[in-house]
Every structure is written in C-alpha cells, then in structure tokens.
Amino acid sequence: IASDSLHDRARKPHPRLYGTFPHVLAKYVRERKLLTLEEAIRKMTSFPARRFGLGKRGLIAPGYAADLVVFDPEGISDKATYEDPKRFPEGISHVLVNGTQAIVAGVHRGTRTGRVLEGSSS
Numbered sequence: 001i002a003s004d005s006l007h008d009r010a011r012k013p014h015p016r017l018y019g020t021f022p023h024v025l026a027k028y029v030r031e032r033k034l035l036t037l038e039e040a041i042r043k044m045t046s047f048p049a050r051r052f053g054l055g056k057r058g059l060i061a062p063g064y065a066a067d068l069v070v071f072d073p074e075g076i077s078d079k080a081t082y083e084d085p086k087r088f089p090e091g092i093s094h095v096l097v098n099g100t101q102a103i104v105a106g107v108h109r110g111t112r113t114g115r116v117l118e119g120s121s122s
Contacts, residue, residue, distance in 0.1 A: 001043040015085040019078035022089035026077045037073055053120035066099035 003020035016023075021044055028034045035043070049058025056064040069092060076091030088108070095103035100113040 001040065002048055012082070013085050015078075015080035015082060017080070018086055019080035019089060022071075022076050022091065023078040025071070025073065030073060030076075052117075054117050055120075057117070066096050068094075068096045070094040 001021070001024050003016045024035075024040055024044070025037075029037050029040045046058035048054075057067060058064075060068070071093065072091045074091075076089060078089050079087045080089070081087065092103060093106055094101065097111070098113045098115075100111055102109060102111045102113065
C-alpha cells in the first residue's frame with residue numbers, strides 16, 4: 001500500500017498525499033474488513049521497505065530506523081479533501097521520524113528529520 005503522490009509544495013496537492021494510509025486503515029480495515037490491521041500495517045511498512053530495498057526500515061527491531069506512528073484504530077480517519085488537501089488525518093497521536101518526535105499529542109512539532117530514501121536493487 002503506497003501513494004504515488006509527491007509533495008511539490010503545490011498549493012493544492014492531491015488529497016492522497018495526506019490521506020492514503022488513514023483512508024486504507026479506516027475504510028478497508030475498520031469499515032469493510034477486507035484487510036486485517038496486521039496485514040495493512042505490513043503492506044505499509046515492511047513489505048514496501050523490502051520491495052524497494054530500503055535497508056533497515058519497515059520493522060520495529062534493534063538497529064532499524066525508528067519511524068513509528070501511534071494511532072487509534074477506531075478513530076483514525078482521512079480528512080484531506082480537494083478543497084483542503086493538506087488537512088491532517090484524525091486519530092494519529094504520535095509520530096517519530098528517525099527517532100525524533102514529529103507529532104506529539106496530535107500536534108505537528110515542525111521537525112524536519114526525514115530524508116529522501118534511495119532503494120537498492122538487491
């Protein structure tokens with residue numbers, strides 16, 4: 001599960017930029033029950049990390065990047081629209097990017113600890 005939307009600082013990016021993962025968790029896991037929560041998380045984390053050769057990412061394990069999202073499975077929902085495409089989803093309380101808190105108690109801290117990831121062909 002991924003999005004082909006890129007952030008180009010456009011005033012109105014596609015809503016999927018902010019909403020893909022919350023949308024999948026709300027609609028296909030919670031509402032339609034087409035995926036288990038575990039399947040969806042694997043398809044959003046370890047599967048693409050392995051597929052794109054992103055090294056020590058996609059799992060919670062010693063030595064791996066600490067990229068973590070804490071969310072409420074019953075409360076997560078996509079709020080981005082075409083009119084307001086940069087609207088943050090609901091139900092996400094904390095986000096760590098490379099071990100640094102980016103969202104705390106639902107509030108974005110303005111940190112910029114992410115970086116462009118380049119995969120390998122192996």
